[in-house]
Amino acid sequence: MSLQQLGIEFVEAFQNADYTKTSTILPKIKIELARAGLMVPTNASSKQDLLAARQVLELGVLACIHNRDEDELNRLVAQIRPFYSKELGLPRSENENKLNGLYLLLLVSKNEIAEFHTELETLENAENDEYLAYPIRLERWLMEGSYDKVWKAITQKSQFPSPEFAILAESLVYTVRSEISVCVASAYESLPLSNARHLLFFSTNQEIIDFVHEQPGWELHDGRISFTKAAAAADGDYMDDGSAINGENSTTERLIANTLGYAQQIETII
Amino acid sequence: MTEDINMSDKPAVDVETSGGLAEGENVEAGEPSTLLVIDDIKHNFAYLEKAVSNFDPRFTLRVLRGLPALRKRVDSGSLLKVIESTYPATDSSKEILLASVQKYHKEDAEGAAGGADSESMAVDEVASDNEPPSTILPEVDIFLQLLVIVWLLNQEGATEPANLQYIQSVAEHSINKLRHYNRRSLDYLAAKLWFYYSRIAELQGSSSFTSITSTLLQALRTATLRHDLETQASLITLILRNYLASHKVSQAANLVAKTSFPESAASNALGARYLYYLARINAIQLNYSSAFEQVTAAIRKAPQTSLAVGFLQAANKLSIVVELLMGDIPDRSIFFQPTLEKSLVPYFDVAKAVRIGDLAQFSETLNKHEKALKADGTYTLVLRLRQNVIKTGIRIMSLTYSKISLKDICLRLNLGSEESAEYVVAKAIRDGVIDATIDHEKGYMQSKEVLDIYSTTEPQNTFHDRIKFCISLHNDSVKSMRYLLNHHRVDLKTAEEAREREKELATEIQEGTDGDDDDDFEL
Structure with a gap:
């Protein structure tokens, strides 16, 4: 099949939301694109070809999100990047910000904040764009700890700029919940079950009970969760009573080593 | 092939040249400074020769140090004369350099040229009889080209696009020539030449700046293969600047990871620049503590003269933001250094807002200084400070009150709801x-209860860090002391030479201007 036919078929499948079909066509298209030398865009190819290739890849990214195929998504994002470089002189794609926004959201949901900021630095005027502002807001709230705002943003349909964001945000639910659970464990000594359910955004008691059992060091009795053990376990790495003696020993040793070091250095100076 | 073309072009150029020389003579007669400048340039040639024969880069460095001063003093007349007398007739650079200087020269003093023509032709002939150089030292060649490029950049209207393009063509020619030489004694000059090449491209706007990336990378590869450390260092900083200017942070980070910066060989200024770029990359990638270390080192390493104020301003801005991001408040005195005070005003306001922990004031400050911060490229970093503002607010409250209701926290920090406040506090506790x-x-x-810091090992660690710094400072200074090669054997000789040099200097000072001793240095 020729590239053009494949392209048309692909777009059709995408518009009909037939995502299994898109995932079978996409590899074929990629092979054809590589054959036509359009996989890596250069100024040598005609603008129309480049635009067509870009459109197919853009739709491919969206289809991947619907298929929840994260590896393929990462690959496609890397492949589409060169198509957006200014040197090509292509007209700006209306999907560019949307895709960038989706990629940023993916990074946030995987908790790759350093990578997130590196990406953000390449974008201009990010905050004024509907698609880009969404992940940026999420990241900010996550960092300052306003988890209730994050929760609202990722669970209420009206908040998403496009349906693809909702799919990526699903994984964020787990990220947020685990973040909260760590915070809760260090901030409270004990907590009533109903309050905990509220804090962790569970809808039924059974869910929170299951969740508590999964957490190491959380204990449930009389309708209260106590974190004393969890706190001790967390602290134990550093200064448990038993290891305190060890710690003292090591500080003494370090002190001696340092002092001997100074003496040696002073001797060489003299 | 190129040689042939040059040969056929020659007559035409010669006519131009003689006109130019006539100019030179004229100016000479009027003011002796031209002679002096020529003298100075030739002095530099002598140093370069010495650098080559002694394998001592210090002489080259000395020449480069004098470059900024020389740049201000040279004029077209002296340049023309020097070029004419140092290049062999067949050298391809000669015409290009002459033509480029000529371009401005004509504008300088068209009118004055008229009468002296016949007379100066004679002088010109005599001069060319006197100096028929058959070869030129590559170092001298590159130095002259460098001088011309720098001089061109210093001319009025040099930043206009057409002129810049022209200068770039001259620079490209020099770079091409540079590629043919493989001499270690050229390293420092090459590094400088690349710097100006990149600078010219940058002046022409972002598109031409990004287009030279591959050229720079290629040059870096060559320099690395040749163990040309100085050029390597210079190119790495240039490429980093290039990447950061076009916001390609991940490429820049990759470059840093894949190359090793020749720390020991590079001059301090280059080292400082490299550290500054490293700090920027690290700051963007959230490695605040290493970014802070690097930017502090960059500030310390930077030359403390008035020429480096621009760099110091940029570095100090970054350092303040990074320090704030780490949760510390910069020392008040930083903001009131006389040369920096004005440019640091936005950062002072930001720091004030963070210190108080007031979100409203922080947003207000951001709006007020948005433009300045964006121009500095620190806006996105400053945006991240929002969480620090909240944390500072919480910290202040936790220090002030032993018990405070979540509602009060919410009110004081301007958080949306009590629920938010609870999560924020929980996160602060965890962090x-x-x-x-x-x-x-x-x-x-x-x-x-607040723990007494003196009951921990904290003071001891700080003490250790400081001692370690002092010791390494001492060791580094001992290591960087320099001794002459075979110093013990040539003791007497060098002493004699030094005395001679001193004498020379003394006579020079006494006589003031004469070009007498330039005979000794002529090629």
């Missing part, structure tokens, strides 16, 4: 910002 617990049912935060 170790404060030491406290929350009582959910009664809705308050209870601070734990």
